[in-house]
Amino acid sequence: MASAMLPVEHVFGAVAEGQCWLLGMSRFTEYSVVGRTLPTEADPAPKLYRMRIFAPNEVVAKSRYWYYLRQLKKAKKANGEIVALNIIHEKKPLKVKNFAIWLRYDSRSGTHNMVKEFRALSRAEAVESMYQDMAARHRARFRNVQILRVAEIEKTEDIRRPYIKQLITPGLKFPLPHRRTKSKAWYAANRPSTWA
Structure with missing residues (x-):
């Protein structure tokens, strides 16, 4: 087939x-x-x-x-x-940027203001990450979150959150924990083809 x-x-x-x-x-x-x-x-x-x-x-x-x-x-x-x-399209959609999002959300106990930082390719992706994060950490639904402002963080010194700071260190390397050596095939399953 x-x-x-x-x-x-x-x-x-x-x-x-x-x-x-x-x-x-x-x-x-x-x-x-x-x-x-x-x-x-x-x-x-x-x-x-x-x-x-x-x-x-x-x-x-x-x-x-x-x-x-x-x-x-x-x-x-x-x-x-x-x-x-x-x-509104992103001007540089292939460049990774750091964003700060000011928001207000309604919880079970009241209304809260918050600033969150995200690393994304576009403002829309950062907002999507924010909604996922608010749903996971605070059980806040889409209807309960009001975005006040979205701004790109231009200088790395202005980044405040440690989970974003750890990604901007120069010479950042990630471990490869489960590398498996590829076994060499001793026998071929098919006959060699000499016709080109």
Whole structure:
């Protein structure tokens, strides 16, 4: 039976932007969402409000936008509109960077502020790691975590967390604990082929 390589679409389904974490892409995409309240006679040209939202797709990005705008300004989806929704791509997606994420989350006992540091290729990957970390350490769900700010740490002196500091030491080496020598094949399973 001839084994043929299947296209990725056959294995994982249609791969959309920022939706296939099995292929090494991030589950989250960074969106720039711009919206406003609907124009009225009292306010014919309402202010535009722009936010950077990390979400798995556009529908969730719009939903989170209205969630935050409803808290910050007197605006909601019923009397507002989305003007623009764009994906923000990473400028250098192959460079490993250190990120600091300021967040607020609701636990069983109250609301807490926190700063976490992550090492990732993009802001979206750092945010995904943050959500995984918050779920593991604090049992915080996606709906309970509010991202306040995501910033790249430019200088290595500004890194505060020891689990990130240990990865930036010069000449870092990792042990290879379970190396197995490959046994030499004394006998060939097939006859030698001299025909070229």
